[in-house]
Amino acid sequence: MGKTLEAEGARVWPQEGWTRVPYWIYTDPDIYQRELDTFFYGPTWNYVALDCEVPEPGSYKRSWIGERQVVVVRGKEGAIHVWENRCAHRGARVCWQNKGKVDSFTCPYHQWNFALDGKLQGVPLKRGVLGKGGMPADFDNSQHGLKALRVHAEGGSIWASFDENAPSFADYCGPDMHGYVQRLFKGRSLKLLGYNRQLIDSNWKIYIENLKDPYHATLLHSFLITFGLWRADTQSESVPTEGGKHGIMISRNVGKKTGSSGTGEIKRLKNALELADMDTVTPQREFDDGKVVGLSLFPSVVLHQQANTLGMRHIIPKGPGSFELCWTYYGYADEEPSLTRLRLRHANLYGPAGFVAMEDGEVLVECQQGTSAYGHRQAVLEMGGRETEPQDHMVTEVLIRAFYKWYRQEMGL
């Protein structure tokens, strides 16, 4: 019997194209490394922090791009710097705390001292001791600073790129995505409300898919439907942008409707249920367009606006089969305390214990466990047809199809 392609380890995409996703893309270490190099370390823009997390000169925060740790620092003049957390000397991490405020950074190993912008300021024993040792006379500090990344600040959100050749942030986003990013980040001062961190044992792309999959939301998340936060018949849009790289999901907070045909087939739906505290499911309208928008800005983040929560869902890969999902919740500095309180209450829907998001963590791990030993099998994505054009409803997998159409081009698969 001849060897199958699978037996030889060949990575051949199923001939049906983007309506199929082979399961080996969730486990293959070579594919994973290529994704890190192509996307996270390539000519892309990655979310790293919110402006309000580093409020004063010297304030810093450790963050991640892919598996690489970086430090986000506000410089003396107020500009933001992002550099690799890796001493220019021997590679030890220079910054050992997640957050803080300093005048400069000193690597504990040999006490090389760096300015807030990463420039090398001092090397102990540079001239040696009693005429012995020391650096060569031509050792140039200016050539040995911490490796700085390109930085873009967009109205309170901070983005970075390892690649000098990345397009501008606006061009990378494209006009639709950029418009929606600016809708959240107009330059109004932000207020940090807190973090949730989850370690989810699934491939990071399964999370990308989850946020491009409105189809599941009306079925898996019966909390949303039971309490009227989302329904399959809600006026909505699923818009792939930039060839499928990014995805925009638009919905509206509509309220509960009983006997809807859109929910009739959901067996777990319990119309009689009422919450004791209705605030949890009663959003206050806050954007003029009345929309609730989820932005999947490839590769590093989902910008989340659901009910009255605003959050950044930072995707931090930790190997082919695991990623950290860091939720950063924020509000606006000048908002009414009553709105902040609603944001805190609505945050119960999200994060590792979220009435809604908990279930995503669960199914992601189940997908990884289900697929990991079945790399030769494949997913089928035909809900809403087989094409990749934008659709004005949510009973569709169009965003995932469009994403894999784009992904295959970028990865040469």
Add this chain to the structure above:
Amino acid sequence: MDTTLALPTGVEVARLRHELRDFYEEIADLLDDDRIEDFPAHFTDDCLYKVTSRENFREGLQAGMMYCDGIGMLRDRVLALRETQVYEPRMWRHFVSGVKILAVNGDTVRTRSNFLVTESMSDANPAIFLVGQYLDLAVRRGDRWLFRERIAVCDNHHVRRSLIVPV
């Protein structure tokens, strides 16, 4: 409550610690025993129940993993868990230790204790799930204790997978 209040005599502190340790173990038992419906009855109507991270707590950030201000939100946690939420079945065990009385003011006592929660899936061995501290404000109502505040501060950097039942 002012935590700088002088503590009563050692005998009185020992008695309170004994009572509250029993109370905390009763709560741990009902969580382990899947009697989650009984959980809200151990809180005052104006309670604050939160599960949060050391990271949030240290910075004074209010958002947490679970945030219930008022007993209604606590009851809704139970309702959602029982009626809408989908998760892989598993078992948890809560271990409470080091109950320390920090302050006493009439019928109200501020305490701190340690917790450890293990998690077991049906096809895997138990693993340590969460470790942290309970920061409690307990009030005496007749012959029983209620939480006015229970803040579970987890030392974990992240939660592995999901947090499903209260801590």
